[in-house]
Amino acid sequence: MMKLDSPQILPESELTECFELPDEDEYTACLFDGVDMPYEKLRSREFRGCIFRKCTLTDADLTRAGFVDVLFDHCDLSRATFDAAVCQRARFDTCRLSGADMVRCMLRSTAFEACRADYINLNEAKLEHVRFSGCAMPEAALEGVTLKAAEFSDCDLSRATLHRTNMKGIDMTTCTLDGLLVNLPDLRGMIVTPLQAAELAKLLGLVVK
Numbered sequence: 001m002m003k004l005d006s007p008q009i010l011p012e013s014e015l016t017e018c019f020e021l022p023d024e025d026e027y028t029a030c031l032f033d034g035v036d037m038p039y040e041k042l043r044s045r046e047f048r049g050c051i052f053r054k055c056t057l058t059d060a061d062l063t064r065a066g067f068v069d070v071l072f073d074h075c076d077l078s079r080a081t082f083d084a085a086v087c088q089r090a091r092f093d094t095c096r097l098s099g100a101d102m103v104r105c106m107l108r109s110t111a112f113e114a115c116r117a118d119y120i121n122l123n124e125a126k127l128e129h130v131r132f133s134g135c136a137m138p139e140a141a142l143e144g145v146t147l148k149a150a151e152f153s154d155c156d157l158s159r160a161t162l163h164r165t166n167m168k169g170i171d172m173t174t175c176t177l178d179g180l181l182v183n184l185p186d187l188r189g190m191i192v193t194p195l196q197a198a199e200l201a202k203l204l205g206l207v208v209k
Helices: 194-204
Strands: 016-018 026-028 030-033 046-048 051-053 066-073 086-093 106-113 126-133 146-153
Touching: none
Parallel strands: 016 030, 026 046, 030 051, 046 066, 051 066, 066 086, 086 106, 106 126, 126 146
Antiparallel strands: none
16 A cells, blocks of 8 residues: 555644634634535635544535545535645545546645545645545546656446546456546556456457357
């Protein structure tokens, strides 16, 4: 498993507990525990050394927001907009990201662990040292994604779209790849099992006996 830099967060006893988001541009060393913030407008806000635990941020607008050393723990981020947001040393642990829009995001040293991310949109995102582990990502959009030291482990990518995404050297042997929508040149160098290779061969119109 790829080693990532963990979020650098103070002990919880030293964090400032917040029950709402004050109108500030930057939040440092804050603990948001069980806070409901659906439809919150948080464009271009900066979060550093923060924990979001069991928070609801459905349909929140996080366009161009910055998350450095941030943990999202069991949060609902369904349909949240992270357009052009930046995550560095961030972790999404058992979060719901159904329909989340992360187009053009910059993700560095970021982990997604056991997340529900069906229909997540990562088009044109840049992923550098990013791990997806045990994530359900059926029908994910991964068009034009730049992958540098990215890892997918035990993920369901059924019917995902991978157009214009170079998969060379990406190990997908533990993932479900049924019904992928891909440009065949993008698959060159992707690491798969013999069974997966037989399924992907159908994209070429081959009949494997």
